[in-house]
Amino acid sequence: MGNVISGLTAIVLGVGGVLVLFWGLNYLVERMSKKQEELLKPYVFIGPALLVVGVFLLYPSIVTFIDSFRTNIGTADEAWTLENYQFLFTDATLRDSFINNFIWILLVPAGAVAIGLLVAVLADRLAPTWEKVSKSLIFMPMAVSFVGASTIWMFIYTWRVPGEPQIGLLPAIFQGLGNPMDTPILQNSSFRLNTIALLVVMIWLQAGFAMVLLSAAIKNVPEDTIEAARIDGASEIQIFWRVTVPQIASTIVVVTTTILILVLKVFDIPRVMTSGNFNTNVIANVYFNLEFTARQTGRASVVVVALIVLTLPFMYINIKRFRAQEAMR
């Protein structure tokens, strides 16, 4: 009960506080002379946003960057160093994590978009009721948290000694077919099989998101372009690749980059399912362990710097796309 009350007060305070802030500042500015008002008013409205971004985004980023050049932070041995960057480029675990992140980047957006697109196209041809049902089924995992999804998928992957009652779906199927698994899937890192098993969870979660946006885009494709293609004798597959896809290309790019940025931050799924063991570690988990378990803030910071640098190009693409779209309106 106490939690509910503090939650509600937090919402009232948060939303109300912001409203009062803008209203109060606006009230003050409006009482000034016309000239001052015109000068100050824009800042009244972007000021608080700038402040929040500065305090919660910019300042920590700068401190993190500075910390990435320091070692033994907070102790008597605190010093400037380049050792963290040496660690960044030479540590074997970290290199493994970068490779894993790369596999995630390669497969998750592609997988989610492919499944989302397939469902969107096929569902488009169903009767309205079945379209709704099938779309809802695909969309449902979107409402599940990463940790929840990992727990759900543990019931698929969990392995028991061959011959014992299996509690995981996949090993149970293999055992039922008389061919029990010798190695648990999550421990099997040959061909990064376990990393792939983990990233399937993310695809399962994100396919719904891709489907919703792509479905909307497909429904926006002008019917006459498709009809014209049909009259010209194009097959359905040709229509899809040559007429539909080019017209929804911008949506595909936005969906891909959005999922991609999410994938760069992946943390929960490996942490819950393997704790990063068996060659499944990812950068964000490495950061967490360095900062909070090993308490090596310098090394943790350098990992974050690397992550930011990796994210920047994708952010740039996304923002550029967004601007281009806005300009078209």
Place this chain on the structure above:
Amino acid sequence: MRIARQRWWRTLAAMTALAMLAVACGNGDTEPADDDDAPDDEAADDGDVSEDDVPEGGEEGTLTVLHALTGDTDTAGLRAAFDAFTEETGIEIEETGTADFEQLAVTRVQGGNPPDILLHPQPGLMFDLIDQDLAFPQDDALDMDALRSDMVEGLVELGERDGDFYGLMVRLSLKSLVWYVPERFEAGGYEVPETWEEMVELGDQMVADGQTPWCIGIESSDATGWVATDWMEDIMLRLHGGEAYDDWITNDLPFNSPEVTQAVEEYMNPIWFGEGQVFGGPPNILQTSFGDSPLGLFDENCMMHRQASFISGFFPDDVTVGEDVDFFYLPEIEASDPGAPVLIAGDLAAAYTDNPSTAEFFQYFATPASGEPWAAEGAWLSPFNDFDTSAYAEESLAAQGEIVSNADFARFDASDMMPGSVGAGSFWTEMVNYISRGGEDLEGALQTIDDSWPS
């Protein structure tokens, strides 16, 4: 229209102001009154505590304590001990338990609003915080000579840093135990081994009889691996003795040394990777959670399980320690002669404010009798030599207490003493990698641990 809107704004502003007031009062007034029950329940449920839930320290007459105990038995015992303290001294204690102890402790102490006292399950973090001049030594509050003679050998030194005393152990757990089902030992004609060598022979005999000797499980979410490091520590103590063990903790005896290699190759490998020795072999070792692994004793999957005293809390409800299941001391290695050691762990109290009440806390818990209410709740061992063993909830605890006081020397869990990047990092992960390779490339694993040692 315009008037109406203005009135709406005014109402909103008034409401917000009221809400602010309510929150401000809420924090100040309600906490101490409700606190006896509230934080404990939370802690017992899931250990999910946010930073705001831990009260700030520094107020005389009240002590705030942050600890890592979240199990029902543990929290009940802690509360019983603290209630007795409050009765004796009149000092109130607000305690909070969390599974995220390390993160929360670091944020609070380094952030400048520490609780008065932390109960450290891992001394490594305490040493880090002492080195950052954040902890307060307690030498002046205590009679150190008396304490030295009262406590189990080595425990006072454990709480010292650069000659000052900071950490007082309030709870001890014994790691050097092997659990077994006496009935099945009898049926097989097996006897409790007196030496490590006998234990290995017994295992081979069991394999020959078609039994699986051991159940081992090292999965423990982000702490996966500690069961393996515990085994290694027990072997290091038995093989090379206390001094080499201490050198190992500080990396003066490196991981790639012949001593450590010998411990793994000659004593760990035959059990962990021997044909038919462990139920399910390496894949099962890696994926079975430490809490589930003893269940093999009762499912008749295996005959023995090495684990600390606390593991009895993970046994099925209908199992009685001393009847259905029993334990023996993980025996000494006959081929080596450092004496009979015990590997222990425990919680160390350290002060992070100069609140005058902390001195009374340390004086009170520096007496053996202070643990009696806790002992009555069970799953607790006293860090004092002359603790009244009749105070223990179960006879088995008294027997464990006896193992501790009969030991020639005691050492704390080495991985908890090593720097975090090793003891809670590479040591765990490299053991996991080594086991997943089925015992291949030990040299590479040990070298990687050495390389990760902070300069």
